[in-house]
Amino acid sequence: MASNTKIPTIAPSARHHEGKVAIITGASRSIGAAIARNLAAKGSNVVIVYLTENSDPLAAKLAEELTSAHGVVAIPVRADFTTAEGVQKIVTEAKGKMPVNTKTGKFQVDILVHSAALFHAMPLEACNLEDFQKVYAINVWGPINLTQAVKPYLPTDRSGRIVNISSVGSKVGLQYLTLYGGSKGALEAMTRTWARELAEQATVNCINPGSTMTDMYRDANPAAKQANALFNPLVPLSPLREWDTEEQRKFGEMYGGRVAYPEEIAGIVGMICSPESAWMTGSLISANGGQWMSS
Known part of the structure; x- marks a missing residue:
């Protein structure tokens, strides 16, 4: 971001997540990291889940940042959440290092955000079984597997929050997203099922970001970017503004409009996780500047 660029932001809310524990997948970078910052600013302790050894430095740096800036407990956990061993590691690390709930004296997971995803953008004829298995393992089975492992530790008073990160591509039918869009459609269906099954423990909602300035x-x-750009003339919030970054301006000029900043997506997740959102569950909330409008 250019040093003279200032993006308007909303001041963090009161620390209404003080003492809570949040587990966020894909949290070492991009949208996941922005969500971790949003929740930590509101007092939540954060488990930063990520997959690869290459992300070790990023996750460690983020944990240190959150602890220093917000006085919360933040721990990085490298684990494959598609495996039994991986989810067990996540739960064990969290139980061992996170503070217990002040009311019950027991370990509790108050917030679970499924942000990790494997992106796949190829024409229909280029899709194959191997890619299908990889995409659906991470985007569909991973959230199921981790939610199963966390379920015994969710609150019992409906105060928990589960947020699934889908994609606008699943709703508007973006080209080249046969596998990715299909996997996110499955995640949206799972959201509605979990909203009923877990009603006494947590609300379960979903957001569907459009293109976001991430890696x-x-x-x-x-070609996938160009296909998405066809929607930009109809996206109400896509026009560039004077505070947009140089990178955003470059992409905006190439593709006819700007995309989201990770912090903007994180803000919507933060809204869903707030106590004021307690009467909302099973919903798909638009997080794409109006490319698809919630109805």
Whole structure:
């Protein structure tokens, strides 16, 4: 971001997550890291879940940042949440290092955010079984597997929050997203099922971001970006503004409009996790500037 650039932001809310524990997958970078910062600013202790050894430095740096800036407990956990061993490691690390709930004296997971995802953008004829298994393992089975492991530790008073990160591509039918969009459609269906099954423990909601200035977007197939850009004239919040970053302006000029900042997506997750959102569950909330409008 340019040193003279200032993006308007909303001041953090009161620390209404003080003492709570949040587990966030894909949290070492991009949207996941922005969500971790949002929740930590509101007092939540954070388990930063990530997959690869290459992300060790990023996760460690983020944990140190959150602890220093907000006085919370933040721990990085490298684990494959598609495996039994991986989810057990996440739960064991959290139980061993996170503070217990002040009311019950027991370990409790108050917030669970499924942000990790494997992006796949290829024409229909290029899809294959191997890619299908990889995409659905991470985007569908991973959230199921981790939610199963965390379920015994959710609150019993409906105060818990589970947020699934889908994609606008599943709703508007973006080209080249046969596997990715399909996996996110499954996640949206799971959201509605879990909202009923876990009603006494947590609300379960979903958001569907559009393109966001992340490494996933930067590295995406140019054809996929161009296909998405066809929607920009109809996206109410896509026009560039004077506070947008130089990178955002470059992409905006190429594709006819700006994409989201990770912090904007994190803010919507933060809204869902707030106590004021207690009467909302099973919902899909628009987080894409109006590319798809919630109805």
